[in-house]
Amino acid sequence: MDLSLHVEERTILKRIDWNLVMVILALNLVGLINLYSATHGPHSADIQPLFRNQIIWLSVGWGIFFLITFIDYQIVNRIAYLVYFLNLGAIVFVTFFGVVALGAQRWIDLGFFRYQPSETMKLAMIMVLAKTLQTRSSEGSGMGLRDLIWPLILLGAPFVLVVEQPDLGTGLLIAAISSTILLFMKIKRWILATAISAVIIAAPLAWNYALRDYQKARITNFLTPTNDPRGSGYNSIQSKIAVGSGKILGKGFRKGTQSQLEFLPERHTDFIYSVLSEEHGFIGSVTTLALFCMLFLIIIRIASTARDKFGALLTVGVLAYIFWHMFINMGMVIGLLPIVGVPLPLLSYGGSSMLTTMAGVGLISSVAYRRYLF
Amino acid sequence: MSQYISNPDEAKELLPRYRLFYATIAFTFFIFTTRLWYLQIIEGTELREFSEKNRIKQVKIMSPRGLMLDREGKILVENHPGFEAVLNPQYLKELEPLSQTLGPIVGMEPDKVVQKIVKSKRQNGPFAPIRLKDNLSKDEVFRLKRIRLDTPGLDIRETVVRHYPLRDNGSQLFGYVGEISKKQIPLYNQMYKGQITFDQGDIIGKNGLEEILEKDVRGKDGIQFVQVDAFGRESNTQTPNIYGEQIQDLDPSPGMNAVLTIDKTLQEAAFKTFSEGQRIGGVVAMKSNGEVLAWISSPSFDPNEFSTGISPQLWTKLINDPFKPLRNKVIQDHFSPGSTFKAFMAMTALQEEVISPSTVINCPGSLRFGRRDYHDHLKGGHGNITVYEALERSSNVFFYKMGISLGIEKMYSYISQLGIGQKTGIELPREATGLMPNSAWKKKELGEEWQPGENLSNAIGQGFVQATPLQLAIAYNAIGTEGKVVRPFVIKKIIDHDGKTLKETQPQIIRDIAQPQPNGIRVDPTTFKVVKEGLRRVVQGSRGTARHVHIPGADIAGKTGTTQVMGFAANDIYSKCENRPIHQRHHGWFVAFAPADNPEITVAALAEHSCHGSSGAGPVVKEIIKKYFEKYHPERLAEASKTEKSKRAQAQPEVIEGE
Known part of the structure; x- marks a missing residue:
């Protein structure tokens, strides 16, 4: 009797994980303040409307968030393959007919919106992997070769296509997210060892045969950015200057000279964190980093209290999605990693990234919503 | 469906794995914070200077050269205000129609105008202003001003032009001025060590008294601190968007005047x-x-031609003249x-x-x-x-x-x-x-x-x-x-x-x-x-x-x-x-x-x-x-x-x- 009483006490509002919502809202707020600054410089008339767009994406994002929250995530179990293959189809289409931007085909122009299927593929990947892996056992020594063949095929198809576009960054992210889920499920040690040594052997081969010149340049410039400070090392150096010149308290809102005077490239997208660091200093940068870490802790807690393995896998997948984006983006901005075109979730401008992230955290919210059995 | 129905115990078996996540997140937080601390606190002051250097461009304001007066104070050599037409390439639209309108006004072939723009963009980058023509006549200034509103990127700037009212009278004595050559820069900097520093684009006395009096008639150039963006565009410091303190410009001080014994x-x-x-x-x-x-x-020559940049044709004529107009025969x-x-x-x-x-x-x-x-x-x-x-x-x-x-x-x-x-x-x-x-x-x-x-x-x-x-x-x-x-x-x-x-x-x-x-x-x-x-x-x-x-x-x-x-x-x-x-x-x-x-x-x-x-x-x-x-x-x-x-x-x- 006690139990049934409990069920009635848990209203809709109480079931929602408000910690999750609050942290995301906090990051949204930081993101909007920062994006406003980045898009309202003296010569930024061209990107000024993007701020309004972002608010639209954000509103739509929250709509999706709550929609997914209230839908039982078990539905994903049914539509995972559908989503995956539709997405894969879109990537195939993009690879051959997409809009060429920055030397790579990434978008389908929908008129009001440039849809970037490789972005949603990350989410689709999480879904299919959660679906296939939930039946695998994660006990004992871990998954063997036979357990891995199908997940690897699912991973391999979009990876090859995305890298072919060429969008090495997204390709590597898809691989990183998937690998995190697979590792989470535990893999046999010898397979892991083989995979690592294969990567080590493949790296020089990839360098010589697979990487495009600009990709190689990014890596060499990361290692020695002062080689060509006006050329391809420019972004890396200017970003470091922007971050460092913020000092402890920053130059102040809309007063970051590096961003306002456009020394920072891609300041509203990939280098949004530089803008933040420049204008809000060490305090602002660490606070934002801490907000991300809080988000991760909340997500891990949700994963560990998930009702079932599928929910836990979905949550871990989205965690990996946000974590790797943040890790690569911030690492690049503060000069720890080479320049890769990866957005910072919830802060960078961009519809695809925003909607995908909000849908992802929506899934987590859905898992959280249903963590109680009754 | 039934096979998908979740088993809470299955989820429980994953619990130890989260420890690895906690560790990874803690580690990432630690590394990134350390890096931010290093960049923003340890290197912050130095990187702030870099960002200042990025945004502040020092523009030389040419100091007018001193006058040359005769023994009774009458003017022999002076300065005139001049006008030059400058193009800011980033604001230029189509080059073809532009050159068609500009060319006839400044007396250049439209093709030459396009060539000049393209060449400067290649050599000096897409944002360096291009000096299209200096020493504009009143008529040219008037005509350019009329088309300026419809020609974004066209600018008419004031300059100082050395003027010799006696024209070709005594030009070998007074000398003439011209832009310092690349070879002269190190020589002059050594010659006037510590007194004057010479840079590319500086106008120096090239002969006669202009050359000899360099130290006296040359004033001290001023510096204007201009805020520029990444493309070299000057950004208006009057707008509400002022970043950091504004640095006071240094006014140029004109050169001393020389009284000559000449009557x-x-x-x-x-x-x-x-x-x-x-x-x-x-x-x-x-x-x-x-x-x-x-x-x-x-025979003589008009040194005013040198003040405004002598044409190669005239120069060739002068140096090939058998009676050597450039030599001071006295x-x-x-x-x-x-x-x-x-x-x-x-x-x-x-x-x-x-x-x-x-x-x-x-x-x-x-x-x-x-x-x-x-x-x-x-x-x-x-x-x-x-x-x-x-x-x-x-x-x-x-x-x-x-x-x-x-x-x-x-x-x-x-x-x-x-x-x-x-x-x-x-x-x-x-x-x-x-x-x-x-x-x-x-x-x-x-x-x-x-x-x-x-x-x-x-x-x-x-x-x-x-x-x-x-x-x-x-x-x-x-x-x-x-x-x-x-x-x-x-x-x-x-x-x-x-x-x-x-x-x-x-x-x-x-x-x-x-x-x-x-x-x-x-x-x-x-x-x-x-x-x-x-x-x-x-x-x-x-x-x-x-x-x-x-x-x-x-x-x-x-x-x-x-x-x-x-x-x-x-x-x-x-x-x-x-x-x-x-x-x-x-x-x-x-x-x-x-x-x-x-x-x-x-x-x-x-x-x-x-x-x-x-x-x-x-x-x-x-x-x-x-x-x-x-x-x-x-x-x-x-x-x-x-x-x-x-x-x-x-x-x-x-x-x-x-x-």
Whole structure:
């Protein structure tokens, strides 16, 4: 009797994980303040409307968030393959007919919106992997070769296509997210060892045969950015200057000279964190980093209290999605990693990234919503 | 469906894995925070400086050069405001229609306009302003202003342009300005170490006084701190978006003004007379203390062309002109002094007592010496004459005989003391030394012994002897002032903007040869007086070679000179000079001082290829001296014309014959 009483006490509002919502809202707020600054410089008339767009994406994002929250995530179990293959189809289409931007085909122009299927593929990947892996056992020594063949095929198809576009960054992210889920499920040690040594052997081969010149340049410039400070090392150096010149308290809102005077490239997208660091200093940068870490802790807690393995896998997948984006983006901005075109979730401008992230955290919210059995 | 129904225990088995996540997140937080701490706190100050360097561009504000004024404060060289058309390439739209509208206004082919833009974009980046045309005319400014609203990126900027109101008058003296060349930058920075720093694009004095006065007339450039964005676009600091503190601009301080010894009235008179009849050569007029009053070198050029960037066509024309307009002929070219040298010979011969003022010497039409005949310019000769007539009529044979008697060493010891073969020491650049030969010089330079015959040719200023017009002026001034060899100068003083004198040049007597000199020579005042009387007769005597130069009341004493450009066969000597092609014609000299007793002004004029000294150079000297007396001693001229009139009323009017 006690139990049934409990069920009635848990209203809709109480079931929602408000910690999750609050942290995301906090990051949204930081993101909007920062994006406003980045898009309202003296010569930024061209990107000024993007701020309004972002608010639209954000509103739509929250709509999706709550929609997914209230839908039982078990539905994903049914539509995972559908989503995956539709997405894969879109990537195939993009690879051959997409809009060429920055030397790579990434978008389908929908008129009001440039849809970037490789972005949603990350989410689709999480879904299919959660679906296939939930039946695998994660006990004992871990998954063997036979357990891995199908997940690897699912991973391999979009990876090859995305890298072919060429969008090495997204390709590597898809691989990183998937690998995190697979590792989470535990893999046999010898397979892991083989995979690592294969990567080590493949790296020089990839360098010589697979990487495009600009990709190689990014890596060499990361290692020695002062080689060509006006050329391809420019972004890396200017970003470091922007971050460092913020000092402890920053130059102040809309007063970051590096961003306002456009020394920072891609300041509203990939280098949004530089803008933040420049204008809000060490305090602002660490606070934002801490907000991300809080988000991760909340997500891990949700994963560990998930009702079932599928929910836990979905949550871990989205965690990996946000974590790797943040890790690569911030690492690049503060000069720890080479320049890769990866957005910072919830802060960078961009519809695809925003909607995908909000849908992802929506899934987590859905898992959280249903963590109680009754 | 049933197989998917989740089992909570299954989820539980994953719990230990989360520890790895916690660790990873903690590790990431730690690494990133450390890195941010390093960049923003440890390196923060340095990186802030980098960001400041990024945004603040230092723009040089050119300081206007100081003025050059004449001795009375009249402007000789000044600055004019100018306008230049500048294109800011980032705002330019289609280049084709733009060049079609701009080209005709600035007088450029539309293709050239496009080429210029494309070239500058390639060389200086897409945001560096392109100077399309400088020194726009009023009409061009007006037309450009009309199309500016419809032509984004077009800008009309104010500039400072060096202006020479005298145009091609005295341009070799004043010099000209131009952009410093890449090679000059390190040289100049070394030369003016610590005083001025030179950068690309700086305007410097390139010749003449502009070059010499660089340190004084060049002001201190100002610096404007402009906020620029990543593309070099200047961003308006007046907008609410001000980043950081604004740095105060440093105003330029203009250069000091130079007061010259030049007298603009005389300078203009000299130029006017010299230019009439297209004379080629050089003129210098100076006061007896060495102050230069007028300075002409011809043919000339307009230095204003250099201020606004000389066109390659004009430059090529100037450097290929056979009469060398860019050379300052008063000091940079030397010539045989010809008969003007005879005054020095007379001085030497009298002082060495080879002759006395009353010694009569027979002077036939030619003189045989060794195996050669040495001719006089007068076929019949001059008969028995004294040194006075020898100077008056410019007898060659008289001075051949002096040359034979004196020998080159005696000539050298006196005449070199007059400054022949020595730099005068004037402030101007690249002065020629000239040459007063002796046997040691010939042995050293040509490896040959001195030939006795060379005493004769050098005695009439035709041998190895070489002098600049300024050297002759100095030497004649020394005769006029009875011994004082002065250092000529043209920069009187440097004054600041309140008129306060910062530096002043003091007249300087290098040596007084009326006093014993280190080489043992000395010239008596009586010797000078005899020579001066001879020179006076050149102008004022009844058979003087420059009778038409005479100005009643001015008391001019001087000497003509004619120098052969090339040697001619004996029978060719008397053929008419005017019938020869211009480059073969003789040079004409006239050097004079006035008043003869106590000279105030000395003028030396060289008219190249003018055939005769008296008609070629004489009128110029006369005009300068006349203007000098009209200005400074009008009473003397008036008095003289009064006595002249009364004389004429009494006696037969004296007809002054032309030469």
